[in-house]
Amino acid sequence: xxxxxxxxxxxxxxxxxxxxxxxxxxxxxxxxxxxxxxxxxxxxxxxxxxxxxxxxxxxxxxxxxxxxxxxxxxxxxxxxxxxxxxxxxxxxxxxxxxxxxxxxxxxxxxxxxxxxxxx
Amino acid sequence: xxxxxxxxxxxxxxxxxxxxxxxxxxxxxxxxxxxxxxxxxxxxxxxxxxxxxxxxxxxxxxxxxxxxxxxxxxxxxxxxxxxxxxxxxxxxxxxxxxxxxxxxxxxxxxx
Numbered sequence: 001x002x003x004x005x006x007x008x009x010x011x012x013x014x015x016x017x018x019x020x021x022x023x024x025x026x027x028x029x030x031x032x033x034x035x036x037x038x039x040x041x042x043x044x045x046x047x048x049x050x051x052x053x054x055x056x057x058x059x060x061x062x063x064x065x066x067x068x069x070x071x072x073x074x075x076x077x078x079x080x081x082x083x084x085x086x087x088x089x090x091x092x093x094x095x096x097x098x099x100x101x102x103x104x105x106x107x108x109x110x111x112x113x114x115x116x117x118x119x
Numbered sequence: 120x121x122x123x124x125x126x127x128x129x130x131x132x133x134x135x136x137x138x139x140x141x142x143x144x145x146x147x148x149x150x151x152x153x154x155x156x157x158x159x160x161x162x163x164x165x166x167x168x169x170x171x172x173x174x175x176x177x178x179x180x181x182x183x184x185x186x187x188x189x190x191x192x193x194x195x196x197x198x199x200x201x202x203x204x205x206x207x208x209x210x211x212x213x214x215x216x217x218x219x220x221x222x223x224x225x226x227x228x229x230x
Contacts, residue, residue, distance in 0.1 A: 004161075031143075031216065033217075037218075040223075040224055042125075042207050042220035042222045043162070043167055043207070043220045044220075045217050045219065045220075046198070048217060050216075055216070056215060056216070070133060091161060091162070093161075093162075106150070106152075106211050107152065107164050107167060108209075109164070110162045111162055112154070112161045113160075
């Protein structure tokens with residue numbers, strides 16, 4: 001396992017269309033996170049999963065956003081009826097959770113990101 | 120804002136000089152972490168300091184944490200051109216598992 005994989009790397013879509021991003025975490029990691037990052041800013045938390053359970057969602061995650069992790073492995077992030085303000089880099093990260101020493105449980109390994117451009 | 124603040128926003132130094140970046144956060148934390156991001160890439164974890172620690176070293180990196188002031192600093196010694204990147208602090212709140220990132224410091228090391 002070489003790390004966290006995200007697909008697609010780039011997506012250009014027209015306003016109003018739906019888009020879906022996929023994340024494959026490190027296989028031994030039971031936590032998976034989604035963040036959004038715009039140019040010149042730090043990553044903003046969207047949501048996180050412990051195995052297949054979605055434990056926390058940011059209020060940034062409007063009704064148009066939905067994330068799933070059906071079998072506790074890969075995850076998808078869907079954005080419905082995209083708006084120009086959704087243009088950003090969508091970052092996925094995974095962490096070991098409590099299978100390792102407590103201090104290492106929340107060290108995140110990030111994927112390269114999926115860049116969304118909404119025209 | 121969910122994010123902490125970092126200072127300075129941008130820093131430009133010469134190779135061989137030291138670079139210091141500061142970070143403030145808002146809540147009680149379990150730990151604070153620093154990440155690096157090269158342009159257009161994902162973030163890479165650098166170092167973690169627990170809330171009961173005051174200073175930690177890793178190679179050319181030195182991190183300090185002052186929980187009374189809710190602040191941390193990252194020192195990179197003997198900087199190299201390859202250190203050019205954005206650096207982000209991230210705090211893990213005691214109330215949950217999310218990491219809250221700062222706005223970042225863009226470091227440029229000139230050869």
